[in-house]
Amino acid sequence: MLLAFGVSWPASIAKSLRTRFVRGKSPMFMGIVMSGYVCGIIHKTLNPPTEPGIEQYVLWLYVMDLLLVTTDLVLYILFRKNTAPRTA
Numbered sequence: 001m002l003l004a005f006g007v008s009w010p011a012s013i014a015k016s017l018r019t020r021f022v023r024g025k026s027p028m029f030m031g032i033v034m035s036g037y038v039c040g041i042i043h044k045t046l047n048p049p050t051e052p053g054i055e056q057y058v059l060w061l062y063v064m065d066l067l068l069v070t071t072d073l074v075l076y077i078l079f080r081k082n083t084a085p086r087t088a
Helices: 002-019 027-046 055-079
Strands: none
Touching (some): 002 055, 027 055
8 A cells, every 4th residue: 555655646746736736636635644644654663673674664655655645735735726727
């Protein structure tokens, strides 16, 4: 899931930047997703893996995904009043 979301958010960000149009996006959904990532970060911080391995990289996936969703939310706030997509 972390990898799938990590791939899909950049596409959403690129579309928002290209069109400057965010209709159909839900800030509440993005907030819920962000809170899930924050909970994952807290959990991984309080319960670090005992041996080095792939588990240590999960924390960085949470952080990267949180930054991507935060970027998309900021773009939503910036472009929410635009009434039509910008054509290229």
